[in-house]
Amino acid sequence: MSHLRDLQLRFQDYLIDGSEAIEQDIISTENAIAEHRLGTYYNAYRIRLIDCLAVDYSALEKYLGREAFENMALDYLKHFPSSHPSVRWFGENLPTYLRDIYNGKEAEFLEEMARYEWAQTTVFDAADSTHLLQLEDMAAVPADAWPGLTLKFKPALLWLDLFWNVPLIEDALDSGTEVPQKQREDFPRRWMLWRHELKIQWRSLEVHEAWAIEQAASGANFAAICEGLLEWIDEQQVALVAAGFLKQWVSDQLVLNLDND
Amino acid sequence: MTQPSDKPFLGFGLGLRAEHYQDILERRPKNIDWFEVLSENYMIDGGKPLYFLDAIRQDYPMVMHGVSMSLGTTDEIDFEYLKQLKALIERIEPRWFSDHLCWTGVDHKNMHDLLPLPYTEEAINHVAERISRVQDFLGQQMLIENLSSYITYCEDAMPEWEFLAAIADKADCYLLLDVNNIYVSSYNHHYDPVEYLAGVPVDRVWQHHLAGHTNDGNLIIDTHDHDIIDPVWALYEETAKRFGPVSTMIERDGNIPELDQVLAELDQARRIAEPYYQA
Numbered sequence: 387m388s389h390l391r392d393l394q395l396r397f398q399d400y401l402i403d404g405s406e407a408i409e410q411d412i413i414s415t416e417n418a419i420a421e422h423r424l425g426t427y428y429n430a431y432r433i434r435l436i437d438c439l440a441v442d443y444s445a446l447e448k449y450l451g452r453e454a455f456e457n458m459a460l461d462y463l464k465h466f467p468s469s470h471p472s473v474r475w476f477g478e479n480l481p482t483y484l485r486d487i488y489n490g491k492e493a494e495f496l497e498e499m500a501r502y503e504w505a506q507t508t509v510f511d512a513a514d515s516t517h518l519l520q521l522e523d524m525a526a527v528p529a530d531a532w533p534g535l536t537l538k539f540k541p542a543l544l545w546l547d548l549f550w551n552v553p554l555i556e557d558a559l560d561s562g563t564e565v566p567q568k569q570r571e572d573f574p575r576r577w578m579l580w581r582h583e584l585k586i587q588w589r590s591l592e593v594h595e596a597w598a599i600e601q602a603a604s605g606a607n608f609a610a611i612c613e614g615l616l617e618w619i620d621e622q623q624v625a626l627v628a629a630g631f632l633k634q635w636v637s638d639q640l641v642l643n644l645d646n647d
Numbered sequence: 648m649t650q651p652s653d654k655p656f657l658g659f660g661l662g663l664r665a666e667h668y669q670d671i672l673e674r675r676p677k678n679i680d681w682f683e684v685l686s687e688n689y690m691i692d693g694g695k696p697l698y699f700l701d702a703i704r705q706d707y708p709m710v711m712h713g714v715s716m717s718l719g720t721t722d723e724i725d726f727e728y729l730k731q732l733k734a735l736i737e738r739i740e741p742r743w744f745s746d747h748l749c750w751t752g753v754d755h756k757n758m759h760d761l762l763p764l765p766y767t768e769e770a771i772n773h774v775a776e777r778i779s780r781v782q783d784f785l786g787q788q789m790l791i792e793n794l795s796s797y798i799t800y801c802e803d804a805m806p807e808w809e810f811l812a813a814i815a816d817k818a819d820c821y822l823l824l825d826v827n828n829i830y831v832s833s834y835n836h837h838y839d840p841v842e843y844l845a846g847v848p849v850d851r852v853w854q855h856h857l858a859g860h861t862n863d864g865n866l867i868i869d870t871h872d873h874d875i876i877d878p879v880w881a882l883y884e885e886t887a888k889r890f891g892p893v894s895t896m897i898e899r900d901g902n903i904p905e906l907d908q909v910l911a912e913l914d915q916a917r918r919i920a921e922p923y924y925q926a
Contacts (some may be wrong), residue, residue: 390769391721393800394753394762401758413799415837418865423835426797426866431758438759468757471715471728472687476759514693542693584695 400424401431402467435463435476442477443503445556446496458488474511477504495568498548502556502577505546509579509586512542519641521633527644533609534646537602537632542581543640545591545599547574553588582639594618598631607647608632654853655742657681657708659913660896666903668699675706678910683896686713686744690731704739710854710894711736711744712823715757716781718791719750719764719774729784736785743853745790745823748774748811765800766810775817782820790853791815792823795831795860795869807832808846815851822847824890825856826883827875831867840882844889852890857883857916858898872901875912880919887920895920 399405412420436459440447447455465487466479481504484497518540527535551569558565576596579588591599598611606614612628619627635641658680663671671679682703689700715728736744749761764770782788793811805813815822824847833840859873875897886893895916899909 398753423798469755473759511691511694
C-alpha cells in the first residue's frame with residue numbers, strides 16, 4: 387500500500403468513525419490544534435450529508451422533527467456511507483435502512499414515507515420524452531387493430547404500493563396544510579407518480595386500473611388486458627372500461643406510443 | 648488534444664443556481680457574461696435541471712465545474728463518471744471544465760468533501776499522472792482549482808503554491824485560481840496570500856473564483872454563504888494586477904440572495920479588475 391493511500395485511509399477512518407490515528411499526521415498551531423482542525427471536516431461531513439438527506443426527504447424531516455431526523459440520518463450514514471460520485475444518490479438506501487435496520491417506532495410507516503419521497507426524486511429527473519401520444523392519435527387507430535394494441539410508457543412514470551396514506555400526509559406537510567390522520571389499509575393501495583412537463587403529478591389507482599397499467603407496461607395487448615379485467619368488470623362493459631383507462635393515460639401524457647403485437 | 652494558443656477571456660460570470668433559473672430566463676441579464684455550472688447537478692437523465700440548463704445555455708457561454716473527479720484519490724480512476732462527464736460536455740459544449748486539487752474519498756467511498764493532499768513529490772506525481780489520463784480520455788485540457796483547507800500535513804515538503812504550480816506544469820493543465828480559497832487558507836495556515844500569487848505561473852491561470860466565507864474565531868470556513876469581504880476584494884485586486892484579464896465568477900451556495908444582489912457583487916469585481924486589464 388502506498389504511503390499516500392495509507393494516509394487517506396487514516397483520514398477517511400477518522401471522518402467515518404472518529405479513529406484518531408490521523409491526528410499524528412496533522413500540524414497543530416497556536417490558534418487551532420490538530421483535533422480542532424480535523425473536527426471541521428468531521429462535522430462538515432455529517433452536516434453536509436444530513437442536509438442532503440433532508441432535501442430529498444423533506445416531508446419525513448417535517449414529520450419526525452429536526453432532532454429525530456438528524457439522529458436517524460446519522461445512523462443511516464453509518465450503515466450506508468456514500469459511494470456514488472454524485473450526492474444525489476446518497477439517500478437511495480434510506481427506505482431499505484428504515485425497513486431492515488431502523489430501530490425506532492413506526493418503521494413501516496416511515497419506510498413508506500421514504501419510499502414515496504424517493505419515488506418523487508426518481509421521477510423528478512427521469513429522462514424526458516419529447517413525443518407523447520395524443521388523443522387524436524388514438525382516434526386514428528382502426529377498429530380491427532385494437533385487440534393487438536400495446537403501449538410504451540414514458541420513463542418519468544412509476545407506481546408504488548403503500549398500506550399507509552403517506553401521499554396525502556406528505557402533500558399536506560409540503561404545502562403546510564392540515565395533516566390528515568395516519569391511516570393504514572388492510573391491503574396496499576397503488577399510487578402512480580409521473581412528471582408532466584416539469585411538475586410531479588400523482589394519484590391513487592383503483593385495483594383494476596392498477597392491474598391494467600402493470601399489465602400494459604409489461605407488454606400485454608389490449609385484448610389480454612380486457613380479458614384480465616373480467617375479474618372486476620362485466621363482459622359488456624370491459625372494452626369500454628379498458629379504452630377509458632387508455633384514454634386517461636394518454637390524457638395524463640403517460641404514453642410514448644402505440645404498437646401492434 | 649485541444650491546445651488553445653491564447654488564454655480565453657470570458658469576462659465576469661456567475662455560478663448557475665436553481666434559485667435564479669426563472670429570473671435569468673425571464674430577464675436574460677446582459678451584465679452576466681457567462682455561467683459556471685456544477686457538473687454533477689446535471690449528470691442526470693432529464694427533468695427540470697436539464698431543461699433550465701439547455702434554455703440558459705442558448706444565451707450564455709458556459710464552463711463546467713466538478714466536485715467529484717477526486718483527482719487525488721488512490722482509488723482507480725472512475726471511468727464511468729468520466730463517461731457521464733463526457734456526455735455532458737458534448738451536450739452543453741462548455742468553454743472548459745474544471746475540478747479540484749483534492750481527493751473526496753478512498754476505498755470506493757465518497758465523503759463529498761474536498762479533502763487536501765499532502766504537498767509531497769509522491770502526491771505531485773500521482774495527481775499529475777491522473778490529470779494526464781483524464782485529459783487524454785476527454786480529449787482536452789482541464790483546469791484544476793486550489794482548495795480552502797483547514798489542515799496541513801506534517802509531511803508537507805513545500806508550500807501549496809509550489810505544489811499547485813508543479814502539478815500544472817507536469818500535467819500540462821490550466822488553473823482555476825480561487826481567490827477566496829487563497830485568503831481562507833492563508834488565514835488558517837498563517838502565510839502571506841500575495842506570496843501565494845507570486846508563486847503561481849501567470850500563463851496557467853484561466854479562471855478565478857470569488858466567494859464569501861465564515862470565520863469561526865480560530866479558522867475560516869469556506870461556506871459560500873456570505874457576501875465577499877473587503878480583504879478578499881483587496882486580494883482580488885492584487886490578483887488582477889498580476890494575472891491580467893482572467894475570467895472571473897462568483898460562487899454562492901448558501902443563504903442565496905436575489906439575483907440582483909449577486910449581480911451587484913459581480914459589478915464590484917468588474918470595477919476592481921478592469922482598470923488593470925486596460926493598463
